[in-house]
Amino acid sequence: MTAGMLTTILIAMLGGAIRVSTPFMFVALGETITEKSGRINLGLEGNLVLGAMVAYGVSYETGQPWLGVLCAGFSGVFLGLIHGLICSLPRVNDIAVGIAMMTFGIGVAFFFGKPYIQPSAPRLESLPLGNWSDNPALRSALEINPLFFVGIIMAAVIWWMLANTRPGVILRMVGDSEPSARAMGVNPIKVRVLATAAGGFMAGVGGAFLSLSYPGSWNEGLSSGQGLMAVALVIFARWNPLRCILAALLFGAAGAIGPALQSVGISQGYYFFNAAPYILTLFIMIASARSGASAAVAPGELSIVK
């Protein structure tokens, strides 16, 4: 492998990390909020797809892509609230409800999304941050969507809030020990419903990125399971918002390996390289699950931990 090929691959991985990571970032951050409250919402794939459809539809109808992003967030709140409220009924399993909500969200999105597959909606403008470089590949890799930075800022804010603010402490308390929360006079159900709705909002915004920025159009194969992968990334990130960012970037970079290797002429075994992100996740999950540290930081009220 020559130096030029290596540069190409590294630039492609950098670009891939920036382009592909944003939806993972938002879904993973949303799921972190929800899981910190002691609930698992596996339905965020549905939020992602519905968010993508709503954002595209609103952007097309109004010509305002940012309004589309906002509406996508609220479509996520809608799904999150349903999940949160159903799971608040006695003896309801949040994982099963999550799978149902995933199918529901996808179904609603496909049903209302039919008229929006064809038209081209106004997209979110990216910031050309690579203009200092004369390498076209690098310039393209550094065309960064503002939502990418919003995601990073959100991660820092959530991390800070969880550690230092009263709402953050209440959220963690509800997630770690319901009896303690009750003893403190906190209503765990209310907190969990709000946390699931907030998580739903984030996932909806992640969907808006898919349809309005990259790849930047609405169709029914758009997400192909990214919402589910992001939920797995949360465990890998050990419920830490800052690590969610790293996990999302790593996953995005791994996804760029397959096409990048083929583009420099290493084309044997592309099925294997295309599977790189999933293989990577699998290994990291095994590595991180084996360490006792992961179990130690898992919210105590999660149904998979209890």
Add this chain to the structure above:
Amino acid sequence: MLETRFSRRSILKSGAAGFAVATLPLGFATRAVAQTPVILGVVYVGPRDDFGWNQAQAVAIEVLKTVPNVTVIEEENVPETDAVTQSMESMINLDGANLILGTSFGYFDPFMIDLAKKYPDVQFRHAAPLWNDTMPMNLGGYFAYLNQAHFVNGVAAGLSSPTGKLGFVAAKPIPTVLSNINSFLLGARSVNPAATVQVIFTGEWSMPVREAEAANALVDAGCDVLTCHVDGPKVVIETAESRGVKCCGHNADQGPLAPNGFITGAEYKWVTIYQMFADMLAKGEILPNVVVGGYHNDMVQNSPYGAGATPEAIAAADAAMAALKEGKPIYVGPLNDNQGNLVIEGTMDNYDPVLDGMNYLLEGVIGSIT
């Protein structure tokens, strides 16, 4: 579980309608009676408005809806798995379908072959050249050789590309896709002997994020014309346009998606086949087992030229189209694959069945099928 499903359906069928049991065998299978109601079930692998394969099919199917006595029922987003068996069986048993069109490559083997054996009174037709006479006679295939239109794409691309480096985003290395890639190369080399085609396989018919990544990777590798063979080319075309390179379309007219860079596109003209089907059904005739075609019988076409096509490219592409209509061969040997093996010795007719088994990329294509 399967047992229960079938028995429930059988009960439904026999209970609900002596009609179905009595009229179907008499009507269709004995091929005699004109004006027998045809209930036509069409199954698609994706959404009917995907700017690509499924849309091209669905638009043409409209022709069949205008035939009196033909009722069309459609189902979309049916994966190439046991799901297609279930869809088709429910069309047969619940809707009384007596003609089924399966429009995706992977529906055929084993699903449609098994169904044809199980329901000998129902006619099955599949949109690929996979049928042969060892298979049930109530099964068949129809197909247009889109590689002829990709050859024209190649001619236009070869003269519209300043560098001669062309890029191809492909789904899976099946013969149809490989033939499109190879024909695109041969078209480009017919006008620019130094042209190359770099191919990236995504491994899936529809995987928008990876298609966008592949398109970006090709542009980063220096390609200045992109084309593709995936179910919905919208993402590749829009990515090419936003990166400022030219593009050729596939399956449907994507010209409006790329106002600056669109050259031309390879399109099926399914309407020719379906119009033929419609005429035959109106007369009560049974459909042929094999229908194939290309430029010579108006079954493929190229999209209207876009702003990316240079005047020389348009002239050369028009000439190439005219030659294909006369039957000018695309694969003229000797040709080597990109591993250096001789794969085509002499001149191949454009419809030579040997080409249906294509499993190589020609010299000049950068990429690998494994």
